[in-house]
Amino acid sequence: MNTDQETVPVPEILVVDDDLYLLAAIKQTLVLNGYAVRTFGNPLEALASVDGHTYSAVLADIRMPEMNGMVLLERMLAKDCDLPVILITGHGDISMAVEAVKKGAYNFLQKPVDEEMILATLARAIERRQLVLENRRLERQLIATRQGRSRFYGLVGSHPSMLSLYNLIEAVAKENDPVLIVGETGTGKELVARAVHDIGPRHALPYVAVNMGAIPSEMIESELFGHEKGAFTGAIQRKVGTFEYAGEGTLFLDEICSMPTQLQSKLLRVLEDRTFCRLGSNTVIPLKARIIAATNRDLRAEIDKGAFRQDLYFRLNVLPVHLPPLRERKEDIPLLVDYFWKEYCDGQPGEVRPCSPELIRELMAQDWPGNIRELRNVVRRYCVLGGRDQEQGGQSLAVPDVETPCLPWKDYMDQQEQLYVEQVLRQVGGQVSLAHQLMGISRKSLYDKINKYGIALHRFREKS
Numbered sequence: 001m002n003t004d005q006e007t008v009p010v011p012e013i014l015v016v017d018d019d020l021y022l023l024a025a026i027k028q029t030l031v032l033n034g035y036a037v038r039t040f041g042n043p044l045e046a047l048a049s050v051d052g053h054t055y056s057a058v059l060a061d062i063r064m065p066e067m068n069g070m071v072l073l074e075r076m077l078a079k080d081c082d083l084p085v086i087l088i089t090g091h092g093d094i095s096m097a098v099e100a101v102k103k104g105a106y107n108f109l110q111k112p113v114d115e116e117m118i119l120a121t122l123a124r125a126i127e128r129r130q131l132v133l134e135n136r137r138l139e140r141q142l143i144a145t146r147q148g149r150s151r152f153y154g155l156v157g158s159h160p161s162m163l164s165l166y167n168l169i170e171a172v173a174k175e176n177d178p179v180l181i182v183g184e185t186g187t188g189k190e191l192v193a194r195a196v197h198d199i200g201p202r203h204a205l206p207y208v209a210v211n212m213g214a215i216p217s218e219m220i221e222s223e224l225f226g227h228e229k230g231a232f233t234g235a236i237q238r239k240v241g242t243f244e245y246a247g248e249g250t251l252f253l254d255e256i257c258s259m260p261t262q263l264q265s266k267l268l269r270v271l272e273d274r275t276f277c278r279l280g281s282n283t284v285i286p287l288k289a290r291i292i293a294a295t296n297r298d299l300r301a302e303i304d305k306g307a308f309r310q311d312l313y314f315r316l317n318v319l320p321v322h323l324p325p326l327r328e329r330k331e332d333i334p335l336l337v338d339y340f341w342k343e344y345c346d347g348q349p350g351e352v353r354p355c356s357p358e359l360i361r362e363l364m365a366q367d368w369p370g371n372i373r374e375l376r377n378v379v380r381r382y383c384v385l386g387g388r389d390q391e392q393g394g395q396s397l398a399v400p401d402v403e404t405p406c407l408p409w410k411d412y413m414d415q416q417e418q419l420y421v422e423q424v425l426r427q428v429g430g431q432v433s434l435a436h437q438l439m440g441i442s443r444k445s446l447y448d449k450i451n452k453y454g455i456a457l458h459r460f461r462e463k464s
């Protein structure tokens with residue numbers, strides 16, 4: 001994921017008041033001051049809207065017929081304990097407002113509400129909210145690093161770009177909007193699609209994957225939407241398409257760029273109307289599945305060439321997920337090799353041995369245009385053939401002969417430790433004070449390791 005391209009989200013404020021005139025006035029003030037606003041006249045509906053939604057702050061009237069502000073406050077904090085709730089009170093309600101602050105309200109404002117006062121209080125509340133959320137994010141990252149979060153639903157990697165990817169997948173999985181996964185070949189797009197399905201609320205429903213590149217173009221339409229008997233020559237019986245088959249589950253459209261352009265228009269219409277028909281039928285079937293699309297091509301270039309519809313791109317690119325190529329996270333190569341090594345060599349006669357440092361170094365020197373798939377194949381070949389494929393004019397990678405003496409355990413562990421220390425230092429731009437905290441060791445222990453492995457700190461500081 002390219003974090004440079006991330007935009008800072010506009011703070012979203014929830015405003016709840018049964019006085020619809022005041023509600024509209026507050027909304028107008030906030031919108032004019034650049035906030036996103038959601039308003040509710042009914043506190044019960046407002047409360048329901050907190051589920052799965054991260055508001056920056058709440059402004060709520062303390063007296064409402066369906067539920068008073070105190071109860072609303074308690075219920076909101078039960079759902080989101082750090083949510084800053086600002087109560088709007090009348091003259092006779094001051095003691096209630098003070099009580100509310102004791103119970104966790106961020107603050108209260110007295111009617112008639114002064115515009116400047118609302119904006120100043122909100123700005124402070126939002127600032128605190130952002131700090132709390134950022135702290136929580138860092139805490140999660142810290143725990144993940146301490147636990148060495150290196151696996152996530154079949155994905156292997158502990159590079160910072162992978163840790164962010166895991167967080168992103170978790171966030172995206174909760175939503176219903178389309179996801180567009182972009183990444184070079186072999187970077188794990190299919191694994192990501194599966195993870196989004198498995199973590200999300202549809203996990204018990206069907207997951208259907210269709211590879212557009214693997215189906216002859218004249219058959220894609222019937223494959224996706226199904227057909228009735230006799231719809232075209234050769235349609236000898238009714239066929240249920242993948243859209244229908246996916247039901248309310250997930251439909252993964254892999255290699256979306258391989259879809260013929262006239263079919264792209266049809267897909268766009270289906271996504272807009274959320275309905276489709278089998279070929280040769282007028283019966284409208286509602287589209288309930290969540291759509292995940294993936295591509296390893298540069299979609300911007302495809303749009304410029306006229307090979308991909310821009311409007312379809314916008315429709316699919318609601319929740320974009322970018323996968324890093326392996327050459328940008330080479331620190332994960334030892335971890336991946338170890339993972340595939342165990343997968344392929346386990347069960348083979350003899351003990352599973354760690355790879356030699358020469359092999360790891362050699363692997364880390366490559367650029368891996370085929371990414372993880374290519375690395376996996378090399379490890380597999382090595383497990384099956386040892387060094388023999390080289391003798392047969394196989395690929396040039398200097399895979400050591402199987403007879404190479406096994407690396408002593410201590411050396412192997414040192415090598416892993418050095419890679420880990422370097423990885424954390426890279427993540428924090430060479431700041432030792434932060435790195436030792438992330439690693440959960442003392443500052444002195446970290447310096448001892450840096451000296452032991454002769455790690456040049458400036459390398460990481462220059463890069464940050």
Ligand SMILES: Nc1ncnc2c1ncn2[C@@H]1O[C@H](COP(=O)(O)OP(=O)(O)OP(=O)(O)O)[C@@H](O)[C@H]1O
Nearest residue numbers: 154155156184185186187188189190191296372373
């Ligand atoms: N992070 C990862 N950890 C472990 N294995 C991975 C990872 N990423 C990819 N793989 C493995 O690499 C192979 C290719 O992955 P996948 O099919 O998901 O890639 P892709 O991005 O969809 O490729 P393509 O664009 O060619 O379809 C699979 O065997 C998969 O298990």
